[in-house]
Structures are given as C-alpha cells and as structure tokens.
Amino acid sequence: MKKAIIVPNYLKAESMGFCKVAKEMLENIGYDIEVMVENDMPSSKADFALVLGGDGTILRACKKLYKYDIPVFGINFGNIGYLTGCNPDTAVECINKVVSGEYKLENRLMIEGEVIRKDEVIHSFVALNEVTLFRSTLKKAFKTELYINGLNTQTILGDGVIIATPTGSTSYNLSAGGPVLTPESNNMVITPVSPMQFLHTSIVTGGNDTIELKVKINSLLENATISLEIDGDSSMEIYDGDMLRIKRAENTAKTIKVNDISFYQILRQKLSKVNE
Numbered sequence: 001m002k003k004a005i006i007v008p009n010y011l012k013a014e015s016m017g018f019c020k021v022a023k024e025m026l027e028n029i030g031y032d033i034e035v036m037v038e039n040d041m042p043s044s045k046a047d048f049a050l051v052l053g054g055d056g057t058i059l060r061a062c063k064k065l066y067k068y069d070i071p072v073f074g075i076n077f078g079n080i081g082y083l084t085g086c087n088p089d090t091a092v093e094c095i096n097k098v099v100s101g102e103y104k105l106e107n108r109l110m111i112e113g114e115v116i117r118k119d120e121v122i123h124s125f126v127a128l129n130e131v132t133l134f135r136s137t138l139k140k141a142f143k144t145e146l147y148i149n150g151l152n153t154q155t156i157l158g159d160g161v162i163i164a165t166p167t168g169s170t171s172y173n174l175s176a177g178g179p180v181l182t183p184e185s186n187n188m189v190i191t192p193v194s195p196m197q198f199l200h201t202s203i204v205t206g207g208n209d210t211i212e213l214k215v216k217i218n219s220l221l222e223n224a225t226i227s228l229e230i231d232g233d234s235s236m237e238i239y240d241g242d243m244l245r246i247k248r249a250e251n252t253a254k255t256i257k258v259n260d261i262s263f264y265q266i267l268r269q270k271l272s273k274v275n276e
Contacts, residue, residue: 009053015077054078062253073256110249129168134160136227143216160193178202
C-alpha cells in the first residue's frame with residue numbers, strides 16, 4: 001500500500017487545519033497516512049512526506065527522515081520559506097503533482113559532526129543548514145585554528161565561525177558576507193563572523209573534505225565557554241581546547257520540487273520578501 005507522512009507544525013492553527021485536509025485528500029486516493037509529531041520518528045518507509053510549516057519545521061523533518069530515504073515536500077506555513085515547495089494557496093494542486101510523480105528530486109548535502117574533548121568524542125550530530133561557533137556570553141573575540149584534511153590552514157580571530165552547507169549558504173552564512181552555493185552543489189563553506197583580520201574571507205571546500213576547528217579561548221575567566229549552535233535549534237557549550245570535526249554525511253536530504261522556477265529566481269523572491 002502507498003504511504004505518506006504528514007508533519008504539521010502543532011503550534012500553528014493554519015498548519016493543523018491543512019493537515020486534516022491533506023490527510024483526507026491522500027486517504028481518498030489510496031494512501032496510508034502517518035501524522036508525525038516533530039519529536040517522533042517514522043514507523044516505516046514512506047513514498048514522501050508533506051511538511052506543513054516554515055524552514056525550521058522542514059529542517060527538523062529532513063534530519064529525521066534522511067536516513068529513511070524519504071523525499072520531503074514543504075508547504076510554507078512560516079515566513080520566508082526557502083525550503084518550501086509552495087504556499088498554502090497552491091498546496092492542493094502541488095500535492096496532486098507529487099502524487100502523480102510530476103516533480104524533480106533535489107539531493108542536498110548534509111553534514112555530520114563530532115565534538116572532541118581531551119581526545120574523546122562527547123557529542124555527535126547532523127545538520128542541513130550550518131554549524132556555528134559563536135562567542136555568545138564571552139565578552140571578547142576568540143581564536144579558532146582551522147584544519148582542512150588534517151592540514152593547519154589558518155587561525156581565525158573573531159566572534160565566531162560558520163560552516164554551512166549549500167542549503168545553509170543562504171542563511172546565516174549569507175548575512176555574514178559568505179557566498180551563496182547552489183542547492184545541489186558538492187561543497188561546504190567556512191565563513192568567519194566579524195573577523196579581526198582584514199584578509200579573512202570565506203573558504204569554499206570540496207564536499208569530501210574534513211574540516212576541523214580547534215577552539216582557543218585564552219580567557220582569564222575559569223571555565224569560560226563559547227556556544228556551538230546546530231541549525232539554529234540546538235546548542236552546547238564549548239571549552240578551550242575542544243575540537244569540532246565536520247564532514248559530509250553519508251546520506252543526502254531529498255527535497256521535492258514541482259515547478260520550473262530556478263534557484264536564482266527563488267533566491268531573488270525570498271530576499272525581496274526579507275527586505276519588505
């Protein structure tokens with residue numbers, strides 16, 4: 001039997017209302033439907049997932065579903081909606097295209113990371129947008145030693161460092177002056193946040209490179225920390241001497257595209273919306 005997953009945003013009435021519409025619509029054409037709370041994992045493989053929310057909801061859903069190889073189609077019940085495929089007013093039409101197979105799959109690079117403290121891995125994670133080291137409550141700049149494929153590349157002094165995927169390149173990376181990468185490119189971008197050295201610019205690496213960041217806080221305060229933020233929705237404290245290791249994840253996030261609008265047109269539309 002055909003199966004679809006629906007992931008609504010339970011905090012938004014419009015999303016929950018459309019969840020009922022989509023569920024009934026898909027059941028009427030023969031789909032078994034699983035409505036998934038954001039903290040749930042899917043009970044089994046599905047043909048596709050409808051995510052009803054903004055970019056945050058879609059990011060979290062993609063990270064849960066990518067290991068199951070389930071394509072995701074986002075309907076924008078948020079604000080900007082970089083990752084969404086349509087708005088609510090065209091949602092029914094777009095769902096019909098998904099059901100009939102009239103779509104293209106975009107494979108988006110994801111990253112996996114480890115936090116290493118005193119030669120021991122203390123935390124592991126995956127990200128679709130970006131990973132950021134930021135000074136947070138530390139009242140001064142800090143140093144980060146950058147290694148690419150084991151080679152010491154440079155030392156960055158500033159407020160932090162962003163490692164972004166192509167998907168995340170249009171987010172915090174862009175606002176920090178980093179370059180925009182196309183969604184399916186096989187690259188990562190390293191962008192300093194407010195660097196104190198004039199010549200420190202972004203570095204675009206290959207998707208198969210391993211990036212390591214070693215933190216040098218050099219603070220007189222005992223147990224001074226900075227913040228590691230993962231896709232903007234989880235964080236942990238990082239101490240002097242900790243190492244962050246980042247590489248490409250084994251699987252990609254698959255997003256569904258049902259129209260012929262180019263990435264550059266979408267980027268222009270979304271940036272215009274930000275500036276309204």
